[in-house]
Amino acid sequence: MSHQFPVTVYYEDTDMGGVVYHANYLRFIERARSDYVRRLGVDQNEMRDKGIVWVVTRIEADYLAPARFEDELIVETQPEKMTSARLMMSQVVRRAGQELFRAKVTAVCMDMYSGKPVRLPAEVRASL
Numbered sequence: 001m002s003h004q005f006p007v008t009v010y011y012e013d014t015d016m017g018g019v020v021y022h023a024n025y026l027r028f029i030e031r032a033r034s035d036y037v038r039r040l041g042v043d044q045n046e047m048r049d050k051g052i053v054w055v056v057t058r059i060e061a062d063y064l065a066p067a068r069f070e071d072e073l074i075v076e077t078q079p080e081k082m083t084s085a086r087l088m089m090s091q092v093v094r095r096a097g098q099e100l101f102r103a104k105v106t107a108v109c110m111d112m113y114s115g116k117p118v119r120l121p122a123e124v125r126a127s128l
Contacts, residue, residue, distance in 0.1 A: 001079070001127065001128070002076055002077070002078045003032065003035070003036040003039065003076065003077040003078075004074055004075070004076055005031065005032035005035050005036070005074070005075045005076075005077065006072065006073070006074055006075075007028045007031070007032075007072075007073040007074070007075055007093075008070070008071075008072055008073070009067050009068065009069055009070060009071040009072075009073065010069070010070075011069055013069075014068065014069050018068055018069060019066035019067065019068055020066065020067040020068070020071075022063060025061070025063070025093060025101045025103075026059070026061075026103075028073065028075055028093060029075055029077075029091045029093070029101075029103055029105065030056075031075070032075035032076075032077050032091060033054075033077060033089065033091070033105070033107070036077045037054070037124070040123055040124055040127045041123040041127070042121050042123050042124060047109070047121065048112070051111055051112050051113055052109050052110070052111060052112065052118055052121075053109070053110055053112045054107050054108075054109060054110075055107065055108055055109075055110045056105060056106070056107050057086075057106050057107065057108055058104075058105070058106040059103055059104070059105050059106075060103060060104040061101065061102070061103040062101065062102050062103070063100075063101055064099055064100055064101060064102065065098060065099070065100045066100070067093070067095055067100050067101075071095050072095070072096075073093050073094065073095050073100070074093070074094050074095075075091060075092070075093050076091065076092045076094065077089055077090075077091050078090045078091075078092075079128050080104070082120065082124075082125065082128050084119050084120065084125075085108055085109065085117040085118065085119055085120060086106060086107070086108050086117075086120075087106070087107050087108070087120060087124065087128075088104065088105070088106050089104075089105050089106075089107070090102065090103070090104055090105075091103045091104075091105060108120075109121065
């Protein structure tokens with residue numbers, strides 16, 4: 001199931017050259033993943049209260065073209081592969097259909113006290 005998340009580029013997102021600062025793409029895709037997980041029915045506050053948190057373990061990113069102040073972007077999140085403890089997703093940032101940034105992201109759920117991976121929430125496993 002693909003997920004679409006809108007992002008508006010604000011002045012604070014840009015660098016001195018007037019384009020989106022490279023690290024901010026990671027913020028944009030993080031927001032999109034959080035929204036995606038919420039729409040799957042996963043309550044991350046409830047997870048944290050149980051001592052379980054999401055952790056990104058790998059990101060492979062390609063910067064293809066610049067976004068600029070006041071651009072309206074869409075972040076598309078697509079699950080690619082899932083194991084019992086790992087979720088791999090592709091994410092693409094587009095402006096008016098043009099691909100600006102793409103990433104392959106691996107996330108796991110982790111016990112925040114032991115630092116060990118745990119099974120993905122049932123809601124995530126059932127929805128993919």
